[in-house]
Amino acid sequence: MPAGLVISAPASGVGKTTLTLALARAWRNRGLNVQCFKSGPDYIDPAFHAAATGRASVNVDSWAMDRATISHLVGRGADADIVLAEGSMGLFDGVAARGVSGTGATADIAEMLGWPVLLVIDPSGQAQTAAAIAAGLRDYRPGVHLAGVVLNRVASQRHEDLVRRALNDAGIAVFGALPRHAEINLPKRHLGLVQAEEQAEIGKLIDEAARFVAEHVDLDAVLRSAASWSPQSAANGLNVTPPGQRIALARDAAFSFVYPHMLEAWRAAGADISTFSPLADEAPDASADVCWLPGGYPELHAGKIAANARFRSGLRAFAETRPVHGECGGYMVLGTALTDADGVCHEMAGLLGLETSFAKRRMHLGYRLAELAAPMPGHRAGARLRGHEFHYSTILAQPDTPLAVVHDATGAVIAETGSRRGNTTGTFFHLIAEDR
Template sequence: MTDMILPPGLMISAPASGTGKTTVMLGLLRALAEDGLTVQPFKSGPDYIDPAFHLAAAGRSSFNLDTWAMAPDLLTAIAGEAAGADIVVAEGSMGLYDGVATRGLTGMGSSAETARRMGWPVVLVLDVGGQAQSAAATALGFRNYAPDLPFAGVILNRCASPRHERLIRLGMERAGLPVLGVLPRRGDLTLPERHLGLIQAVEHPDLDAAIAGYATFLREHVDLEAIRAAAACNAGVAAGPLPVPPAQRIALARDAAFSFTYPHLLEGWHRAGAEILPFSPLADEAPAPDADLVWLPGGYPELHAGPLAAAQTYRAGLRKHAETKPVHGECGGYMALGEALIDKNGTRHEMAGLLGLVTSYEKRKFHLGYRRAHLQAPMPGHAPGAALRGHEFHYSTILAQPDAPLAQVADADGNPVPETGSHRGHVTGTFFHMIAGEPE
């Protein structure tokens, strides 16, 4: 392992979800890139949609950092992806201090832990609608809750008028908090959403124009020079290894139905010399016949269940591969490997039938949280007995799961969950998206 000096950075966070931090993040990434800077984006926490938006805004791949699921060596290895950049901009998840109750491999999973570990000062995005000087009390509480956390200042979002701004600034001055920007209320500064959060970046009707608009808006209302001056970082980190590939030639489903793959996994696979062979089930493409492994990531199969059921070439190729070689699916990919998927209208769609799993979206049930799995059977890249860390986020209900369980699965606090995954022959599947294996 080698020591690296990383560029200065910032953590864009907020008191809660829904404050506008993602649009601030995208506008800031694009504005800094337009100024000629090489900007490295990161996402704190287990999110697989935001990094694609970050890539579109900055022109550089974004990576997740997760203190609950990742060991310190993996965190520093991923942070090392910032080498060569001029500045780092990371986006937090939920509220700044939100995490789980039981410590994981490095921490509780909060954005504050990521910022503290990397030495990135926090830019707190505040929705100031419906309050004036009281906004300073909120911001002061966030700054003082963890006095050792570096704090850059605040961006005031959804400010109603110049008078409103003056009142809020009075409170911030009294609290000694730098105001880095004031964004007036605008109804068009929102991104389309669906049940897992934002729509995918590839589905946005005019994403580049939207991000360019966010950048222009931030230039008009945010002190970019002050933000750049506030960026900082720890002196250096030791680069460790990224995750190794589960096979040499990996056929990876990649289209609007299957797109949720963590960037650090793909980068680790590439760096170790694995060949990624993308194919599109929605285009009725079969996986490469000479692939060693077929991997179906998560996504939105429930929105494309009809075309998947009709994709005969894809299904025949998948079944042929499974006769002699491994197939693995995560969440949406797991559902697509099952017997059937019932959509929100109650229509049953036949899936690949490689597992007996039947899932339904007719009555939505929310499944969200970190997962720790002890494998009871092998899955690609991991032997029985291995412990894996991941995250589950879906609205489907299991109607049938007749195959043998793949793992004993628990939430972050050690409570067992019924979504154990399953296996049959060369086929395995999990409802959680794997983030990393635990160190032996």
């Protein structure tokens, strides 16, 4: 029977991902089967999890997914020895209005699955106050149980002793302390970590993190703190209709943000996915019946995309007879023009009238609930789609017919409606699930 544990923290940037990867690799090196999940809407961390464990990781999200969907997804850990769910932001951070089964907080997943929480605490600039923070998190929500803490970025042995004493007095187990000077860092960029597939040395980085954590953390004690867990079967599985029987999926460094559970659901429903690289000037497979452009970093490659005539002409020819859909960065590439951070305007595919700019950065971040005004690949008009939007572009023009009425998590209507023109559709949000 596998054991489950949630890795969380009081805030973002404390070291959750590094600790998750290090624990996963260290236990794998001991011969254990480790399964990871990511709580919340993150398309980057699951690839790191897979690199650390050798097993695919997927997202579980209480705002967008019902309990049956979450149970179905975590069921992949049934044959593992230890299951780790990495949280997002702080332990209780979610949105104000409840979604399908929660607010999107990591605590929802911990309570739903009955897995205790391992907290990563950064006591920089404090000592005993770190114990007060940990105790507050422990006592904030009765259904969420604290396994203990790992301290990160400890300044000295004296600093560690002060924090440990305070945590022990509060009845909170300390599994280890990571010195500040030896911190392991993963490269970052404006939407989060640099993707695992872009880092040739990712295996060595994870090995080094595992070695470092094994020196300073009691791995056996952490493992004992995890809760035995019996996966509950979910007969309904995922409520996902693939966008087509044969899907041409853009996939390279500019087009990589797609949730793993969506691809798996498409394949499970019988769809065949063929990938192509716009950066390599490849066109979508002519035998496909739908083309899907996920998000990613097209703004970093806008000049190359604009120069790749075979890709753009092939995409236009495809759209004359078959559906094409783009999410976020993919939506921008389907538009008329994209202005990069240096203010250079690049011609895009021109299948939609959308014009975007990164010259004036404006963050768009949050959950989205869209009611489709017209069909899009895989979804009928009137369908309620749940997704997440995260980008730094400014909309200069969005002249086409709106695809949907889109609300944020508070219920407010937002301007990023998506677009439709002919066989082409696009949204700024990344699809996570459709309401059942």
